[in-house]
Amino acid sequence: MPRRATILGATGFVGKRLHARLASDGWEVFAPAKGDPEVFSRDLGTVFYCAGLTADYDARPFDTVAAHATLVSELIRAGRFERLIYLSSTRLYDGMAKATVDETQPLVFDPADPRRVYDLSKALGENLTLARTGGRGGVARLANVYDWEDGAPGFLSAWLIAARDGGDLTLDSSPHVARDYIHLDDVVAALVVMADGEAPGIVNVASGELVTNAQIAQVFAKAGRRVTFTGAARPPAPPNASVARLAALGVRPASVKDVVARYLGEGTRA
Structure with missing residues (x-):
C-alpha cells in the first residue's frame, strides 16, 4: 500500500518539486487547494507544510501570520496526520550575534521591529509543530534555496x-x-528523509x-x-548554520x- 502524503503549498517553489519527487517514489499525494476544508476531515498521512510568504511578507503582515501560524494551528488541532514536517527558515538566526549556530540555541527577536513579522510567525509555527503534536512534528529550517x-x-x-x-x-x-545556498533538489531529499523514522525535531536544511x-x-x-x-x-x-543534524540523517548537500x-x-x- 503506498504511503500517504499531504503537501500544503504544493504549487509553490519547494512544494511543486516535492510533489514530483513523492509521486515518482510511489507516494499517494494529496495536494489541496488553498482553503480546502478536507484538510481538517480526511486522513492526511505525512503532512509537508510548505505554505508561506517570502518576498512580500512585509507588505502583507496579516497574510504572513495566517500562512505561517494560523493554518498550521488549525491543522494541528484537527489532528488528522501521522507526521508533520513544517518548513521554516535559517533567517530565524539573523538576530543572533554568533558566527555559528545550531538548532539547540534559543532564538533572539526584536518584537518592535515590523520586519520581524516573518521571523516571529515562523517561530510560532515551529513552536506549535514541536510542542503541540504529541511528538509527531519536525521542523526544517531552510537556507537560501x-x-x-x-x-x-x-x-x-x-x-x-x-x-x-x-x-x-x-x-x-x-x-x-x-x-548559505542549498539547491532545491537537496532540500527535497532532506524533507523526504525527515519524514522517515522518529520525529527529527529541528533540522537545519542548509549547506553549512x-x-x-x-x-x-x-x-x-x-x-x-x-x-x-x-x-x-x-x-x-549571517550566522553560519550547523548541518551536523542533517549529515546525521545521511543528507550532504x-x-x-x-x-x-x-x-x-x-x-x-x-
Whole structure:
C-alpha cells in the first residue's frame, strides 16, 4: 500500500518539486487547494507544510501570520496526520550575534521591529509543530534555496536564469554579500528523509557554508563569463548554520560552487 502524503503549498517553489519527487517514489499525494476544508476531515498521512510568504511578507503582515501560524494551528488541532514536517527558515538566526549556530540555541527577536513579522510567525509555527503534536512534528529550517527553473525565486536563482543567454552579466548587488545556498533538489531529499523514522525535531536544511557573490562570480570567471556588481556594500554575514543534524540523517548537500560550475559547464540549459 503506498504511503500517504499531504503537501500544503504544493504549487509553490519547494512544494511543486516535492510533489514530483513523492509521486515518482510511489507516494499517494494529496495536494489541496488553498482553503480546502478536507484538510481538517480526511486522513492526511505525512503532512509537508510548505505554505508561506517570502518576498512580500512585509507588505502583507496579516497574510504572513495566517500562512505561517494560523493554518498550521488549525491543522494541528484537527489532528488528522501521522507526521508533520513544517518548513521554516535559517533567517530565524539573523538576530543572533554568533558566527555559528545550531538548532539547540534559543532564538533572539526584536518584537518592535515590523520586519520581524516573518521571523516571529515562523517561530510560532515551529513552536506549535514541536510542542503541540504529541511528538509527531519536525521542523526544517531552510537556507537560501535556489534553482534555475522559470520563476524560481531568490537572488541566485535570478542570476542563474539570466545566465542562460550567455555572455557577461551585470548584477544589482554587492560582491561582499554572503549567504548559505542549498539547491532545491537537496532540500527535497532532506524533507523526504525527515519524514522517515522518529520525529527529527529541528533540522537545519542548509549547506553549512557561507559563500559570497564574489566567490560565485569566480566560478563564472573560470567558465569564461564575467560578472560585474553595481553595489559595494559590506553587510555583516549571517550566522553560519550547523548541518551536523542533517549529515546525521545521511543528507550532504552539494556545494553551490560545484553546482554552478556544472550548470555552466552543461551550457546553462534549463
